[in-house]
Amino acid sequence: DHRDLHSFPTRRSSDLISTSMIQPAVYKVAKEISRACLKTLETLPPEISADIAEQGITLTGGGALIGGLESFLTYELSVPVRVASSPLLSVAQGGARVLEEPRLLDTLLEHAYVC
Numbered sequence: 001d002h003r004d005l006h007s008f009p010t011r012r013s014s015d016l017i018s019t020s021m022i023q024p025a026v027y028k029v030a031k032e033i034s035r036a037c038l039k040t041l042e043t044l045p046p047e048i049s050a051d052i053a054e055q056g057i058t059l060t061g062g063g064a065l066i067g068g069l070e071s072f073l074t075y076e077l078s079v080p081v082r083v084a085s086s087p088l089l090s091v092a093q094g095g096a097r098v099l100e101e102p103r104l105l106d107t108l109l110e111h112a113y114v115c
Contacts, residue, residue, distance in 0.1 A: 034076040041077070047106075056080030060090045075114055 002018060037057070040050060056079055064087035073081040084090040098105045 026066060026068075030066070030072050031076075033063070033069075034073060037073065037077055041079075053079055058082055058084050060084045060087050060094070062088060075076060 041052065044052070057073070057077070059073075059081060063069065064083045070081050070083050098108070
């Protein structure tokens, strides 16, 4: 079965999903993320809150690629929010680092804050 580019069905622009179609769903998720972050920030010790206020929050993983999330959270949280330079890779790199240095996992769990 030989196929070339001309044998694939073409798509009409009306078949595409527009930003306005998904914006309400994304907004709801972004608002929940914002609420969880605010709740967590309220429970942190003052020295950690001060560090976050000064240094900000770095978004990692696939969620970091949601268009506008960085700006939305910066506005909602009133702290600087940025996307990691390689958000998808940074999650794997962090996991690898914990595997290489098991004491890091102990430290992370010791200082973990759950909403």
